[in-house]
Amino acid sequence: MSHLPATVSLAPVPADARVGNPLPTEDREAQIMWRLRNRISIAQLRHLFATARLRTTVVICLSLLFWLGLFGLFFEGFEFVVKHVGEAGAAHHARTVSFVFHLFFASLNVMLVFSSGIILYSGLYSSPDTRYLLTIPIRSERIVLYKFQEAVFFSSWGFFLLASPMMVAYGIVVGAPWHYFALLLPLIVAFVYIPCGLGALGCLWIVHKIPKLRKVIVGVASIMLIALTGKYIWNTISVPQSSLFGAEWFQETIDRFAFTRGALLPSTWLTGGLLEAARGPSLGLESGNWPDMPAVKSCLYLSVLISNALLLHLLIIWGAKRWFRIGFSRYECRQTRRRTAQIALVDKLVTLVLSPFSSQIRLLLVKDWRLLRRDPVQWSQFLIFFGLLGLYLLNVDRFSNPNNNLSYVTWVHMVSFLNLAVVGLILSTFTTRFIYPMISLEGHCFWILGLLPVRRDTIIWSKFLFAAIGSWIPCSALILLSDVLLCVSPLAIGLHQLTCVLLCFGLASIAVGLGAMMPNFSERSPSKIAAGFGGTLNLVLSAIYIVVTVVLTALPSHFFLVAATSPFHNSLLLPELLRFWLFSGIGLAILIAALTTILPLRWGLQAFRRLEFC
């Protein structure tokens, strides 16, 4: 009792003597929630710098590098526009930059609506945090605003990373006045709030209404929406090959994206605000007509953005009061389909495909396959990874051109290897996210495997085979698709397939080996395991391995297939040496791949044999 102040008693206060305190006012409630967020953020930052210094440093450095790279790219692009299209203020300059800004901001507008809606949905309806907050005396709208702030932050940081270098580069290139740079932040913040607010309102309304809507109506409406969107996107991007990059194509493209310049779009207000702010401050002063001053016009656009953002803020509060609690209750009580485990045809197929392996490895592989298949979070991310890649590769058929000039062939060859590197990098994120945490996740139910008559090595080998074969099949198919669309030579196709095998086996070995060497048995979330030190190291080592392997196979083959036909010659690129460079490059790539496959796996096996599970 020594810790108690003299006035404090442990005896219960009689119920009739309990005087309820007046609950916090709206402002006070907002202050309390801000303080909560600040405390949590500070603790998270402290934890991040104390336990994941390498990862944080890598992320900051890579973000900085990415920002600088984008800045350079935009800077060069706007320099090109100024030199070859026209100075700032010229009609063509304004039209070109306006087209770029409108298109850029309109696309991000749509993305922000969806990303903020999805983030808010997961924050509001499936987080234990919300479940707790709903049981204490807090206003419903405060919970929604608290989660909405998170949704705005998490959905818009990518926008800031993409838009800020472009805006800064444009301002520097056109010599924009100081107020252009001063208005950047308020313009961006006010703009971002609008699509995020729309996403939030949509999320609240859908969760509130959808359980009452008939499934057939929702299904048909969704299919129609997807079909219409798909048709519209296809109409927008499908252009006859012959007119690609011509004047007619350029005009058609501008016309086709006229919808991005709608007067009611927030992206139009942002573009207007930016372009006006970038114009010289003296324009309009001569006439003495201050409303025509660019800075004033820019501020008018800003005020339109701010007033709309504030209106949406009020609408979110209104929607939260009416829809949130009811929506939450309906969401919690939604009909859930009873999932009965069945031996699906696909499982039988997998078992058949794996029949060459020993029964123990086959059983472990089928088990991992079933766990992946039955976890929608896992395979949906898997589908997004490879779906986006497939979309990208389907677009490379624009480079297939019967014209066989050297620059075109060089371009196609470079693109084909770029595709290979892209597939490899996506694969490395896949192995980091899915394969690296597998051993750590096994720790929770290791007693199951530990009590079975299975050697520990078998577990590691099964993980490796699962990762290598599971990644090789889709990657190989995607690379083949890209090569066929690009009409590259059979030698290049063979070389790409070989590189793909080397990448898949090497990356699988790095992920499984590091996963066994640095397991994290205290964490149950695979994404958190992947975000730790080991996951970051896995990503960095994988990226280095991909770059080395692709360069070793791409450069010699480029010289062999393309440079040999060039009129420019060099003593190192003599025709008799080209074959030597090609085979040396391939040989070295195979050697490095063998070492990358064997060593991490070997170290992983040794570490796993020594592991003690609690």
Place this chain on the structure above:
Amino acid sequence: MVSHARQRNRDLNSGQSGTRGDPDTMIEFQNASRNYGTKIAVEELTLNIPAGEVFALLGHNGAGKTTTIKMLVGLLLPNSGQISVGGHNIATRARDTAASIGYIPDQPYLYEKLSGREFLTFVAEMYGMDPDQTAQGIAREIERFELQEFIDELTERYSHGMKQRTVFASAMLHNPRVLVIDEPLVGLDPHSIRLVKDLLRSEATAGTCVFMSTHTLVVAEEIADRIGIMQRGKLIFDGTICELRHQLDGPGQSLEALYLSLVGNSTDLTSAALHRSS
């Protein structure tokens, strides 16, 4: 009111169940139903619990206990019927009802990146407690639940028992008039179990209405004034243990024996459920 509640407890323990709908009623379910899609989780629940009573809700897994508690604390709204706490309808005055409840869920939730003290401060501020009341309340609960050793550590490092004790402290901080507890003893060590049992009893004696759901029949038998038994969403018994003994003609039988004879054993239910699903 407190003396009245004490008198009522004595009556209840002696098997004389009080009348329903009196002014002391703190929790009132009026034909409350809740379904999950087509599955009825709670059906037409009518139940009144007065101040100063420990009420234990019993039932097999899936009987509807947790849904009842979730409706009581405002997480779920009833499809039909009404639920009131302290005279306030939870559907229309969620904030007022939450202010009079202290809720301890079976899975304790704490902000991982806050220390226990920061969490308790946050809770106290949300209940409108001023700085002096907050300091005194936190000191009292630290002492009561013996949180001194870890209260200033981040809660991410707490064991299940430590989390549960901190959640108990946060629920008691504002001296609630109603305590709602889902499985009160899960994860607690024997010493803490004794502490919680004594606490619930003393709070009820002081006039707090205690509503708990439990599978630990011995605890219900030891501290509950009245029990409710749910089966497939329906309240099939509401009364004292004496009344249950009387109803089942089992004088001297333990609550476990009475409960199993009323509800049936789980094997029967599992077979029935399997039979239904097939």
